[in-house]
Amino acid sequence: xxxxxxxxxxxxxxxxxxxxxxxxxxxxxxxxxxxxxxxxxxxxxxxxxxxxxxxxxxxxxxxxxxxxxxxxxxxxxxxxxxxxxxxxxxxxxxxxxxxxxxxxxxxxxxxxxxxxxxxxxxxxxxxxxxxxxxxxxxxxxxxxxxxxxxxxxxxxxxxxxxxxxxxxxxxxxxxxxxxxxxxxxxxxxxxxxxxxxxxxxxxxxxxxxxxxxxxxxxxxxxxxxxxxxxxxxxxxxxxxxxxxxxxxxxxxxxxxxxxxxxxxxxxxxxxxxxxxxxxxxxxxxxxxxxxxxxxxxxxxxxxxxxxxxxxxxxxx
Amino acid sequence: xxxxxxxxxxxxxxxxxxxxxxxxxxxxxxxxxxxxxxxxxxxxxxxxxxxxxxxxxxxxxxxxxxxxxxxxxxxxxxxxxxxxxxxxxxxxxxxxxxxxxxxxxxxxxxxxxxxxxxxxxxxxxxxxxxxxxxxxxxxxxxxxxxxxxxxxxxxxxxxxxxxxxxxxxxxxxxxxxxxxxxxxxxxxxxxxxxxxxxxxxxxxxxxxxxxxxxxxxxxxxxxxxxxxxxxxxxxxxxxxxxxxxxxxxxxxxxxxxxxxxxxxxxxxxxxxxxxxxxxxxxxxxxx
Ligand SMILES: [Zn+2]
Numbered sequence: 001x002x003x004x005x006x007x008x009x010x011x012x013x014x015x016x017x018x019x020x021x022x023x024x025x026x027x028x029x030x031x032x033x034x035x036x037x038x039x040x041x042x043x044x045x046x047x048x049x050x051x052x053x054x055x056x057x058x059x060x061x062x063x064x065x066x067x068x069x070x071x072x073x074x075x076x077x078x079x080x081x082x083x084x085x086x087x088x089x090x091x092x093x094x095x096x097x098x099x100x101x102x103x104x105x106x107x108x109x110x111x112x113x114x115x116x117x118x119x120x121x122x123x124x125x126x127x128x129x130x131x132x133x134x135x136x137x138x139x140x141x142x143x144x145x146x147x148x149x150x151x152x153x154x155x156x157x158x159x160x161x162x163x164x165x166x167x168x169x170x171x172x173x174x175x176x177x178x179x180x181x182x183x184x185x186x187x188x189x190x191x192x193x194x195x196x197x198x199x200x201x202x203x204x205x206x207x208x209x210x211x212x213x214x215x216x217x218x219x220x221x222x223x224x225x226x227x228x229x230x231x232x233x234x235x236x237x238x239x240x241x242x243x244x245x246x247x248x249x250x251x252x253x254x255x256x257x258x259x260x261x262x263x264x265x266x267x268x269x270x271x272x273x274x275x276x277x278x279x280x281x282x283x284x285x286x287x288x289x290x291x292x293x294x295x296x297x298x299x300x301x302x303x304x305x306x307x308x309x310x311x312x313x314x315x316x
Numbered sequence: 317x318x319x320x321x322x323x324x325x326x327x328x329x330x331x332x333x334x335x336x337x338x339x340x341x342x343x344x345x346x347x348x349x350x351x352x353x354x355x356x357x358x359x360x361x362x363x364x365x366x367x368x369x370x371x372x373x374x375x376x377x378x379x380x381x382x383x384x385x386x387x388x389x390x391x392x393x394x395x396x397x398x399x400x401x402x403x404x405x406x407x408x409x410x411x412x413x414x415x416x417x418x419x420x421x422x423x424x425x426x427x428x429x430x431x432x433x434x435x436x437x438x439x440x441x442x443x444x445x446x447x448x449x450x451x452x453x454x455x456x457x458x459x460x461x462x463x464x465x466x467x468x469x470x471x472x473x474x475x476x477x478x479x480x481x482x483x484x485x486x487x488x489x490x491x492x493x494x495x496x497x498x499x500x501x502x503x504x505x506x507x508x509x510x511x512x513x514x515x516x517x518x519x520x521x522x523x524x525x526x527x528x529x530x531x532x533x534x535x536x537x538x539x540x541x542x543x544x545x546x547x548x549x550x551x552x553x554x555x556x557x558x559x560x561x562x563x564x565x566x567x568x569x570x571x572x573x574x575x576x577x578x579x580x581x582x583x584x585x586x587x588x589x590x591x592x593x594x595x596x597x598x599x600x601x602x603x
Contacts, residue, residue, distance in 0.1 A: 163545030163553050168563055171573050173524035173544035180498035181530055185506065200482070200491060201525045201544070208495050222482045222491040222522070231484070232404035246487045247400050256399065258488050305499045309460060311492040312453030313399035316391070316422075 004065050008049055008057055012268065015042045046267050055243040055252075059225060061217040062196045066271035068278065069128075070097055070112030070155045073195065076278030077285075078103055078110065084141055086133075090170065093134030095126045095158070096206070098141045100150075103286055109145035111138050111206060112155030112195070128197075129162040132175035135205045139179050142186055151189040151289050154206040159224065161202030176205040183208035184308070189292035189300060191285055193263065194218045194250075195270075208308070210300050211288045212258065214250040215281070216265040220258070221248035258311060344368050360580040369537050369580055371517060373419075374426040374441035377476050381584050382430040382439065389428035391461060394454050396423060400487050408485040411447065419445045423454035424479070427462040429471070433588040435595065438466040441476040442523070451523050452483035456493025459527060463500040472510040472591045477528040480546075481521020494526035501530050510594030512587055515542050515565070515574065533590055534574045535583070536565035542574075 005013050019038050025031045053061070061067070074081050078101035085092040098111030113130065116122030138154075145152045161172055183190060183206075190209030198207070198220030214220060223231075225243040230236050247255075250262040263284050270277035292300060340353045347366035351359075360380050361370040378387045395412065402408035416422060424447060427440035440462040442449045459475065466473035482490040504511060513531025515524075517540035525544055528534075536542060543563040551558055561567050568574045578586045 161544065163549045165550055165554050165558065165562070168543050168545065168550065169571055171529075171571070174529040174573055176525040176544070177494075177498060177527070177529040180495050180526055181502045181505075184495070184499035184502040201494060201522055204491055204494060205525075208499065220491075221488045222486075223484045228404075228484055238404075242404075245400065245402050245404060246484070248487060253488055256487070256489055258492055305503055308492060308496040308499045311496055312456050312489055313397035313486075314394050314454045314457050315397045316394045 006057070006060050006064065008053070009268065012042060012045055012049065015045065050267065054240065055219075055247070055249050056225065056240040058217050058249050059197075059219050059243055061269045061271075062219050064269060064271045065117060067196055068270050068274040069117075069157060070114045070195070072274060073112075073155060073278050073281060074101060074110060076275060077282040078108075081110075084144075085137070087136035087140055089136060090133045093126075093131050093137055094124050095128050095130040095162070096134035096138050098138060103153075103282055103289070106151075106286065106289055108151050108153050108289070109141050110153045110155070111141055113158040113203070113206070115157060115196075126162060128158045129160055130158065130202060130205070131162050131164070131167045132170040132172050135161075135175035135179050138206055139182055142183065142190075146186055146188050149188060151191065151292065152186065152209070153285055153289075154190065154192050154209065156192065156194040156198045156203045156206055156220070157196035157218075158199055158202045159197055160199040161205065176201050179205045180208055184305060185301060187297045187301065189289065189295075190304075191288045191292070193281065193285070194220045194259075195281075197224075199224055208304070210292055210304050210307070211260050213261050213263050213281075213284060213288070214253060214259045215263045215270060215277070216250055217269045218250060219243075219248040220250075220253055221246045256311075342370075362580050367538060367579070369517065369539060371444060371478070373443045373445055374421075374476070377441045378426075378428075378430070378439065380580060381474070381476075381587060382432055382437070383434065386430040387428050387439070388430065389426055390465075391427065391458055393422055394458060396452055396454050396486070398485075399453065399489055400485070402485040402487070404485075411485070415447050419443065421446050423458070424449045424451070425455045425458045427458050427465075429465065432584065432591055435588065435591045436469070436471050437474055437587075437591060438462050438469070438471050439474045439476070442478045444478040444480075444518075447483060448481075449477075449479035449523070450481060450483035450490075451479060451493050452486040452490045453493065455479075455483075456490075456496050459493075459497045460500050463497065463504050466509055466511070467500070467504050467507055470507065470509055472512065472594050473504065474512045474514065474587060475527055475531075476514045476516060477519045477523050478516045479519055479521065479523035479528075481523060491522065494522050497527045498530060501527060505532075510591070512590055514583070514587075515540055517541050520544065520546055529573070532594075533576075535576055535578050535586065536568060536574045537580060538565055538577050540565045542568050 081101040083099040097114045101110045115128035116125040191211045192209040193213040225239040228242040229238040253259045266273035266276040344363040346368040349365040398409045513534045515536040
């Protein structure tokens with residue numbers, strides 16, 4: 001059961017609670033029949049509500065506090081995870097995690113942004129907003145992957161790179177730029193999945209790869225709807241319109257030719273059934289890795305650069 | 317996240333201050349000196365008294381850095397395709413048309429080939445006057461083509477940055493221009509071709525976090541604002557005032573993120589020296 005309920009989730013959650021209460025009297029055939037009826041209604045309701053979600057509602061789902069984060073996916077999808085720490089230069093950034101892991105029998109380097117779930121863990125994780133050392137740790141791990149000829153899997157989920165004084169002093173821009181540059185030429189396959197929030201350069205700093213996947217209820221754009229609203233509308237009130245204008249959902253990005261595939265989530269979103277969400281993501285990752293394993297580095301490197309070269313729309 | 321916000325603030329506050337006006341006389345905002353247009357041009361749009369660098373465009377940089385008459389521009393008429401049909405309080409296409417009319421440019425970057433002390437060079441220079449030098453598909457594509465040209469002809473590349481960041485009216489597509497340009501630079505690097513990045517006031521957001529910070533040698537003009545996040549957002553985040561000189565060229569030099577600060581009058585000579593080193597193969601060296 002979700003700890004936090006979004007407005008549009010309410011009718012479904014309420015019916016589900018009702019079913020749960022009624023189950024206590026399930027011995028009664030009338031009530032059992034009623035349960036079946038309500039279940040059908042829940043199903044229909046889910047279909048209509050989730051088919052008609054606005055872009056802003058999807059942003060809310062992507063930020064749902066019960067949504068699985070990188071370490072949840074790692075524990076649900078992989079075994080034998082060996083977490084590695086530090087950028088060997090300044091310190092360990094807790095907003096990015098990574099290490100060796102096995103997806104079935106495929107050894108990978110898995111790296112992702114990590115948010116916290118409560119105040120304490122959010123402070124520890126800096127709300128999933130990395131400092132330069134986070135990107136540099138990620139790069140260090142990718143270089144290890146290259147050395148041991150292991151594919152890289154990155155999971156993107158950040159409200160953005162941290163806009164702090166020290167982050168600037170230590171070269172936030174350089175750290176992100178360096179990752180884009182190095183990821184473009186890393187000689188092992190890279191599969192990227194946006195699992196929650198893909199906010200601007202802070203997300204892209206882990207986002208260059210051979211295949212780009214997006215979970216059904218994630219978002220990916222150059223700016224958050226709120227910030228976009230505050231700049232273009234000069235008010236924080238227009239986030240819904242900004243989300244529509246930015247076209248930041250998975251189907252939008254598929255249409256724009258930025259992502260390769262959408263990973264379906266359980267009904268109601270990944271937080272309603274993290275195990276199932278992880279199972280589907282894992283299967284998808286394994287398929288992608290299997291296909292990439294057949295391609296020679298020269299070929300996938302050429303294609304990787306081609307892939308990003310094609311992105312954009314211009315006239316003349 | 318919010319780096320566009322920061323940059324937009326720069327657009328509002330910084331542009332009005334330093335842009336070269338059309339009139340004959342200009343007042344230096346830094347020292348109050350009144351300078352005549354012809355004097356200004358002679359001093360490459362810097363203040364002879366205090367050294368302040370006025371903001372100038374791609375055309376002026378071409379004139380200052382390249383050998384006279386050597387520049388050949390490509391893709392001058394490339395313009396935005398408005399991929400999202402973006403509308404906020406205004407239509408994006410109207411913003412673009414207005415910017416085109418006002419600046420007499422088609423987008424925020426110009427690129428081409430030329431020579432510097434007779435050595436060939438590929439140059440791309442940004443124009444802050446076009447929607448805050450923001451990077452959308454056109455900037456990404458034109459920078460990309462400049463990199464491709466440098467790659468194919470094994471010619472040193474010079475990119476002059478001046479930008480508030482990514483152009484949010486093109487959504488994720490503008491974000492991807494960071495990946496596109498950086499990926500092409502990776503290929504250029506593998507081919508052993510040199511790349512000089514020149515940072516001018518201001519260089520922030522997505523441009524800084526991609527090609528601007530990837531030069532083999534990074535040069536900054538004196539006093540330029542250079543950063544990822546803009547000062548106002550950082551101030552908001554940390555809740556205190558920022559130290560004087562924060563995110564200025566001199567600050568970046570001290571922290572190890574640029575190689576040198578070069579006065580505009582010396583850019584031609586300094587870049588020429590670098591190009592000469594880039595094309596030197598010392599005896600006994602192999603690659
Ligand atoms: Zn002055």
